[in-house]
Amino acid sequence: MNAYTSRVLEGLRQRNAHESEFLQAATEILESLSPVFDKHPEYEKAGLLDRFVEPERVIMFRVPWVDDQGRTQVNRGYRVQYNSAIGPYKGGLRLHPSVNLSILKFLGFEQVLKNSLTGLPIGGGKGGSDFDPKGKSDREVMAFCQSFMTELYRHIGQDTDVPAGDIGTGAREIGFLYGQYKRLTGLYEGVLTGKGLTYGGSLARTQATGYGLCYFVKNMLEANGKTVQGATVVVSGSGNVAIYANEKITELGGKVVAMSDSNGYIYDPNGVNLDVVKQIKEVERGRIKEYVARVPGSEYHEGCKGIWTIKCDIALPCATQNELDAEGAKALIANGCFAVGEGANMPSTLEATELFLQNGVLFAPGKAANAGGVATSALEMSQNSQRLSWTFEEVDEKLKGIMKGIFEKCAEAAAEYGDKPTNYVVGANIAGFLKVADAMMAQGIV
Ligand code: NDP
Secondary structure, three states, X not given: OOHHHHHHHHHHHHHOOOOHHHHHHHHHHHHHHHHHHHHOHHHHHOOHHHHHOOOOEEEEEEEEEEOOOOOEEEEEEEEEEEEOOOOOEEEEEEEOOOOOHHHHHHHHHHHHHHHHHOOOOOOEEEEEEOOOOOOOOHHHHHHHHHHHHHHHHHHOEOOOEEEEOEOOEXXXXXXXXXXXXXXXXXXXXXXXXOOOHHHOOOOOHHHHHHHHHHHHHHHHHHHOOOOOOOOEEEEEOOXXXXXXXXXXXXXXXXXXXXXXXOOEEEEOOOOOOHHHHHHHHHHOOOOHHHHHHHOOOOEEXXXXXXXXXXXXXXXXXXXXXXXEOHHHHHHHHHOOOOEEXXXXXXXXXXXXXXXXXXXXXXXXOHHHHOOHHHHHHHHHHHHHHHOOOOOHHHHHHHHHHHHHHHHHHHHHHHHHHOOOOOOHHHXXXXXHHHHHHHHHHHOOOO
């Protein structure tokens, strides 16, 4: 590895020793960027990487709220404003008990490169809380969201920082957050994306991450002489990304035979009935195991990791970070899987990624493959600024074009810098980085 890159990585390891997810993402990114620093010694003189790895600002705050039993609850809220060189901070809010600073820094760091890859003017950020919306009443979720926004509102705005949804933050939560922002500021502006259609949301935003993932995978397969048509597909998760990945990959001719949640997975050799999954997860907020009682011939298995032992041609991990480890990767490879598309952020461990690359599995890294969500969020921002709304077809067409553009940028950078032209991990990291680096160099030491 380039000496400067390696020194910065070592410094990060020393100063952030307890932040395992952040270090995992930073290791992958910095290893990929190494050849860029060989070519650009001026970056070192400007301390570019030292600045790039450090968030511009981290905000951490108390979120007190009262539950249905009248008890006071306190959660921790965060916003990591990572990099604003190419536009206002942009990235989702995660609500999940596992949320901590390490996870939000890894997500924010990835987001900077992802947003750059979209070609749109958006910087990178991420936020959230260790609050768990699961099992809470609507009133409790509203109380939490209002309290969270009562601190967050002073740090965000349509031209400074525009949060969105992520794990645990769907249309309901965005609605409560938006209402409180408007109440506190009196501003009707596009400060959040993923909004409802009656108050500034964009058509196709709900579908965008899952659909975008499938468009990326389709481009990647076609460039390598393969097709989705007739492929057996495993999709992990059953949330927003997983559901719409399933919908689009099926439309493209694939057959999804398994999906999961954090308790276990279902296997349906006849092809998962997505209407049943939508009813359980989107309408009833239930568990995936309820599927087997409704669809004869399907099976439920406790535990998430077994899903990777199901024979498939294409795997789409769409649940959460590190859900696909070396063991899962080996099982997929042994069963002849030829492509992996990451719908979630960093679902594959470093070891799993390495195994896919070494064994010739076409691998679409999350920061490129799932960028359709944030790209469509940026389209929502444009519509809000123009006070216009585009049709579903218009947004979907733009999304297709953006995902094609992202794939091409990854492929070009992989061909120029990668050990092989299909190393889209290197391609995505470098293509995303170059634009941000150029903007940072132009803006001086800030
Ligand atoms: P949702 O909350 O809608 O769904 C998350 C899914 O993953 C659920 O099925 C959930 O199961 C499962 N899951 C969550 N945590 C775990 C865990 N620790 N172990 C196993 N399964 C888990 O989130 P999204 O679909 O929005 O997000 C999924 C992934 O995609 C995340 O990595 C997110 O960062 C990424 N992403 C999302 C974008 C978006 O537009 N929504 C954009 C780009 C990336 P359960 O219900 O049991 O918790």
